[in-house]
Amino acid sequence: MNVIALEVGGAHIKGCVLGPDGVLRERERWFTRPERGPDAVLETVLESAATLAHRGRAVAAGIVVPGVVDDTAGSAVLAGALGWRGMPVRDWVAEHLDMPVAFGHDVRAGGLAEARLGAGRASRNFLFVSIGTGIAAAWMLDGQVVPGSRGGGGELGHLVVRPGGALCHCGGRGCLETVASSAALAHRYSRLTKWRGVGAGELYHRADSGDAVARAVCAEAMEVLAATLATVVTLYAPELLVIGGELGSAGGGRLAPLRDALARRLTFQAMPEVLPAAFGDRSGCMGAALLAQDLQREAAAA
Template identity: 35%
Template sequence: MNTIGVDVGGTSVRAGVVDSHGTVVDTARAPTPPEEAALEDAITSVVCQLARRHTVAAVGLAVAGFVTRDRASVMFAPHLPWRGVAVADRIAGRVKLPVVLEHDANAATLAEYRYGAARGSRVAVLVAIGTGIGGGLLLDGKPFRGAHGVAPEFGHLCVVPGGRPCPCGKRGCWERYCSGTALASTAVDLMARHPGMSTVLAREAGVDSRAITGRKVAGAARDGDPLAQRAMAELARWLGDGLTLIADLYDPEIVVIAGGVSESAPLFLDAAREHYAKRITGAGYRPLARIRTAQLGDDAGIVGAAALAAEIV
């Protein structure tokens, strides 16, 4: 039985037809619009494209936001326009298929548990690093959603009181220092403090600092740009610090690093592991979580959402 999984992120809406073995057999994609109606149009468009090409039974939406426990409504999404919206019913009415919602990181964690890096792990955490940070926690193979459906929200743990402003309304959230967006912000900050340190990124910033993206910083770091490499080192340090908080809370067997930024893991993950191992409470006297990149890559949210969709038909 094929189902459709849709990863509704802050940058793009990515959909895939997924078979019963967790294999993505076809995909469609659209940019994420900032307006509510346009976003729902985009989701409907990618789902209908795929439904015209394949027989599908249901749709799962992996959403970067707080989802109600019945997985029907979005309460709040820092990077999306929905606020208290019955998204499942709205989309179901338009695509004429059953629809279920899930927090995007929960969906990705479930996919990695069933088909990828977290298979067999009793306590598994996923940290999805992209536009922001999403977090997922599985206990004995089941997503932990908290009392009201909003847990865990790792990205909005405050790591710098009074620090960088966050779209969630707070300041100093972890994702403002450890995400693709944060990587760009760190590079711009470093350029202001160290003019001339990077010719590659300086040319981009000279036209418009908004042209600096996390992807461009990662590319410059691969090419040996010293400022970009320093920005990657900062991201590694913040990732290690955040993982120590997660380890102290949940003591996981495995932490899976997912999301778009994980594609650049060779630039930062070893340094993050070392920092985590040194900073964790009881360092040297307790087992450490294995820290691995997602085996399903950027498709984890799609696969997990499709797996959940298969459970409602």
């Protein structure tokens, strides 16, 4: 029996249909457009879920979102990138689809997918780091996510790296996301070159093709990311860093500057292996599908 999954991000809503054999049947993507307001984003999520459920003849769904989430209650406590506060996402999607719905955090779900089926499946202790529109991390131990309290934890993108810097959507200033997220890179490149509409993927390509401005923008982001990850490595000593999101999708070669910058900062700490996520920027969506499969199996066994 098929399940559907949605990963709701600040730029896109990624969807997929997963068969009982673990093979992806369909992939889809919609623009989130959060500037329309939180209710409009929710409406797009409901419409997208209904479209997938109909096409995929699904019996269960999984949906994952960014920010602070309450997995038990099925609500988005605070998803600043979407404008959601206290949004009972799971119940509304379940009512709209008339099927059971699993709910969770996008990056923790991505870590689960990489632990079960992806780049971290042979590792006991690794950190999954998603670098895209937002930046967050999930600490995986023995194949399980180590959760924070009250739906939080892992919000790497909201560590302050530029005190008094640019205003972040979380309300703080100088957060890592204002410097090293995909949106931050695109904004800085646009400001320096007057080019508009150049996304992170194209920016990485331009950097690799010799664009001096793109190289400088990417290099600055890699240095700040490395400094932040050096703190994480000091605290948790992971044997592996799995990089997802748009940076992870840019290819293993794109991670070389990050590896080098991180290695320069470590002294007594063991240098972890740094690998791209097996599912690229769809780790969260795959994780949502696995959550839906788990929910379906639990229901069948009850």
